[in-house]
Amino acid sequence: MMGKVTLRNLAAHKIRLVLTAVAVILGVAFVAGTLIFTDSMNKQFDDLFGRIGTNVAVDVRAKKVVEGDDDGMAAQPVPATVLKTLQGIDGVKDPQGNVNGYAAVVGKDGKIVGTAQDGPPQIGTNWSTGGTYDLASGRAPRGPDEVVIDAKTAEKGKLAVGDTTRVITAGPPARMRIVGLVDAGNLMGATLTGFDTPTAQRLMLKPGYFSDIEMGSTGPSQSELRDRVAKALPQNLEAVTGEKLREESKSDIAAMMSFFRTFLLVFALISIFVGSFIIFNTFSMLVAQRTRELALLRAIGAARGQVTRAVIGEAVAVGVVGSTLGLAAGAGLASLLQTQMGDAGQGGLTFTATPVIWSYVVGIVVTVVSAYFPARRAAKVPPVAAMRDDVALPQRSLRIRIALGSLLTLVGAGLIGTGLAGKGGNPPVPVGVGAFAVFVGVAMLAPVISVPVMKVLGAPFALLMGPPGRLARQNALRNPRRTAATAAALMIGLALITTVNVLGATTRASVDEQVDAQFGADYLVEVQGAGGIDAEAAQRIRTTPGVASASPTYEGNALVENKKAWYMSGDAAVIAKAAKLKITSGGTGIGDAGIMVDEGTAKARGWKVGAAVPVQFADGRTEQLRLAGVYAKSNLIGPRLISPQAHLRHTLKPTVTTVVVDASAPSAATKGALESSLKDYPNLKVSDQASLKADARKQVDGFVTFLTILLVMSVIIAAVGVVNTLALSVIERTREIGLLRAIGISRRQLRRMIRLESIMIAVFGAVLGMGIGVAFGAALQNALADKGLGVLAVPYGTLGIYLVVAAVIGVLAALWPAWRAGRMDVLKAISTE
Structure with missing residues (x-):
């Protein structure tokens, strides 16, 4: 039944x-x-x-200084002499050396094809017939000025076989003729560029070296052949199965x-x-x-x-x-x-x-x-x-609800604080659980909070809108539990959106402050993508009219006390001036075997000026560097600055990532002259203080927009909830609505009453959510103050817009319920039980 x-x-x-x-x-x-x-x-x-x-049955490659690391900590590439050794091992079939690196193609429009920054990789390799990919048209490259590219890259760059284009690698842009197109299938947005082996080595590695050597098997299993190959390899190389x-x-x-x-x-x-x-x-x-x-x-x-x-x-x-x-x-x-x-x-x-x-x-x-x-x-x-x-x-008493809601809110706040303080092992877990507890706790407290808040929010409507405004406020106050439950859904979405926007504004303000406080150079020339700044480009920068000095910097990874450590390398005096470093002890005279560290690193390691710091570089060799100076924390430089001579001694193919430029008289004309000098280098960008801020803001704004779009789904669901609540409320109050119509309220006034009630509920949820969001954002900023978020900024203008949007959501949500209420038959409504 x-x-x-x-x-x-x-x-x-x-x-x-x-x-x-x-x-x-x-x-x-x-x-x-x-x-x-x-x-x-x-x-x-x-x-x-x-x-x-x-x-591939077995692949020979260099051992990594840090096991499992793939971002530059690999040891020196494989010498070509190893190829001859492998050819003499029983079971090895067709050993072949690979050269892999960064190579980007410049299209007809003068821009690099594909995403040059933080996008899919732009792969350069030595082309080999019978390899992974086949030629769709044309032929294989045979000389230093020939190249093959994948067909999709050619299509996007409006290039064809026979065209001449520029190819960007770690060295100077090379003008090359396209002799073939590769059928690479779906490379997931990556680009593929192939050279003959000598050209690939010269452009992306070093003559006489391979990135790795792969081979097939004439019979032995992969593990058996790997063991045979491993016995013939030098200590710094390893063999792995395909x-x-x-x-x-x-x-x-x-x-x-x-x-x-x-x-x-x-x-x-x-x-x-x-x-x-x-x-x-x-x-x-x-x-x-x-x-x-x-x-x-x-x-x-x-x-x-x-x-x-x-x-x-x-x-x-x-x-x-x-x-x-x-x-x-x-x-x-x-x-x-x-x-x-x-x-x-x-x-x-x-x-x-x-x-x-x-x-x-x-x-x-x-x-x-x-x-x-x-x-x-x-x-x-x-x-x-x-x-x-x-x-x-x-209806149950609100006492238990108030007690439990208060407890959950306090416990949630405590968990958020614990997670943000870095305690408990996995910070996102207590932060997430804490936020969940806070939302549930505030939702439980919302019926109590709603009464005074709704009285305040409804006062202007009651004053300005006459009877519909007064009735709307009374309806919203009539059932605080229902009002709170409806507003709670909107509260959660707007709380998270507000948190994201507060963090975005805080990040922008903090970056602006850091650039003002720590950027002392006139210009930076930076690489966009994985390439580098070659000697010719550096010379163009130095000889640009108005440029007083230009100093290159490098980046690298090393092991310091058996832990992976990123470092910057370059002229310490120039970098110290460019980053406005505050030297707290020692100085910038690091010589050719020195290092500088920030105060936090020195304190954590117990280092004093003059101490010997063991650094294991990417080639696997360890060198004792003398600690020459200690500086206050710098987000632009990072925790370590190593002498360029030390970096170059342990790097097979040095890559300049940034050139620090000082001008005789900084001006728009000087910046324009630099950009003109580098017009043949589409992967290089000239930045001054203003453009650094603008770039940072653009990245932050993009991320904030992305997160906000994802959170909009929850706001849409909340809007549906407002529609549902009002529609059910209209049905529940059928007889009441009939009586209101009978005593003279017009359909227009009735619809206005329902719309105003909806606006009050939506604005209440928005105010509650934005209050929580600002609190969350402030807590995150406080916890991350030492990570670079030193300035709390609340985007009041944006929050004002969200408040207006919440009111609009209230209006839209009320359209159908208000229309339905206005169409009710008065006599039938009055007779409803």
């Missing part, structure tokens, strides 16, 4: 439950879209790496995609968390409106458990429908994400069981859990209540 009751109730409340399902759909869509998207990208990467090294080589490449991508999946799922969980408030509120109102009906069921013999199961059955139905539609919407979202990936997203979608399972698990479980407490309240309706006309569900 109760099954029929459940089906009847679903049919009777279609519109209300459809609105509830929207919250489920949006939350599930985020989860499903994330899982489908990352599964699709993983499949594309697997296909890409499946083509690489398919015939299978391990491919797994390493895949594991790096898998780690990246795992992080990206987790990152997106966090926002999906936020949307689901917000949606749970909507579901809870909707079922609470549905149960409250059906109190007499439920009492009648109890009166004719339905047990408490049956009533509970009937309501839960409705929740399961909503969860199933919402999950199904959410899964379909998730596929659309995944497709949209792929289109935003450019070339990396052209492989189509991959569907596995994982997103399907999780979509239904998340959708149904969240809906049922959110509806559980309203269902239990429904079961507690006494049968005698069926005999009363004014029956209503009993």
Whole structure:
């Protein structure tokens, strides 16, 4: 019987439950879209790496100074003489040396093809016939001025076989003729450039060296051949199986995609968390409106458990429908994400069981859990209540709610503080749990907070809008629990958006302060991408009219006390002036075997000026460097500054990353002259103090916008919640609305009343959320003050805009409920029980 009751109730409340399902759909869509998207990208990467090294049995490479590190800490490349040694080992088939490095192609428009900064790699290699890729047209390169490029790069750069183009590497741009196009398939946005082996060595490595040497097998297994090869290698080289080589490449991508999946799922969980408030509120109102009906069921013999199961059955139905539609919407979202990936997203979608399972698990479980407490309240309706006309569900005292909400808020704040202080091992966990506790705690306290706040927010409306304004304020105050539950959903989304915007404003202000305090050079010439500044470019900079001095700097990684350590290298006196270093002890006379460190590093290691600091460089050799000076913390220089002579002694192919420029008289004309001198170098950028700030702001603004867009989903769900609450409230107040119409209130005034009530609820949620967001942002800034966020900045203008947006959301959310209320028949409304 109760099954029929459940089906009847679903049919009777279609519109209300459809609105509830929207919250489920949006939350599930985020989860499903994330899982489908990352599964699709993983499949594309697997296909890409499946083509690489398919015939490689063993690969010979240099041992790494830091195990598992892939960003420049590898030892010296493999000498070409090793190739002859490998040819004499039994079982080795066709050993071949590879040269890999950075090489970018300049298109017809004079710009580098592909993303030069923080994008997919721009791969340069020595071309070998019969290798991983095949030529689509043309022929292989045969000399120092010939090159082959992948077909997609040629298409984007509007290049063809026979064209002459510039190729950017670590050295000077080389003018080369395109002699062939490579069929590279989907490189996921990367570019591929191939040279003959001598040219590749000269441009990207060093003559007589390979990045690695790969070989096939004439019979022995990969592990057996690896052991044979390893015995013939020098101590600084190692042999790995082709299978391990491919797994390493895949594991790096898998780690990246795992992080990206987790990152997106966090926002999906936020949307689901917000949606749970909507579901809870909707079922609470549905149960409250059906109190007499439920009492009648109890009166004719339905047990408490049956009533509970009937309501839960409705929740399961909503969860199933919402999950199904959410899964379909998730596929659309995944497709949209792929289109935003450019070339990396052209492989189509991959569907596995994982997103399907999780979509239904998340959708149904969240809906049922959110509806559980309203269902239990429904079961507690006494049968005698069926005999009363004014029956209503009993309301618990707010005392327990206030106590529990206060406790959760305080515990959450404590966990956030613990996580931000770096205690507890994994800071994101206590911070995330703490934020969750704060949101739940504030949501529990919201009914108490809403009464005084709504009185203040509603006062202008009551004063200026007459009876509709006064009625709207009374309606919002009538049921503080409902008002709070509706506003809480909007509170969460805007709290997180506000936190992101406060951090963005704080970062911009902090960067501006750091540039003002620590940037003392007139100009910096920086590399965009993975290349370098060659000697010819450096000479052009030095001879530019108006330039007084130009000093190159390098970057590198080393081991200091067996820990990976990034360092800068260059003329210490020039760098100290350019970065406005505050020397606290010693000086900048580091000579050809010296080092300077910041105060934090010196204190942590117990180093004093004159101490010997053992540094193991990328070539595996260790050198004792003398500590020449200690300086105050500098975010521009970092914790270590090493003499250029020491860096150059241990670097096979030195790469200048930045040139510090001082001008005789800094001006727009001097900057323009520098840019004109470097017009043949599209990978170099001239920056002054203003452009450094602008670049930093652009990066911060882009990241803030990206996070805000992801969080907008939760705000949309919250808006749906406002619509749902108002629609149910209109139904609940049908008789009241009829009486208002009967005593003379017009349809226009009635609609205005509902719109004003919606605006008050939305603005209340926004004020609460922005207050929490500012508090979160201030806490994060305080915790990260020593990491560079030294200035707290609150974007009041942006928050004002969000407040207006919240009011607009309130207006839009009220359109349908207000229209429906205005269309009610007065006599029927009055006669409604």
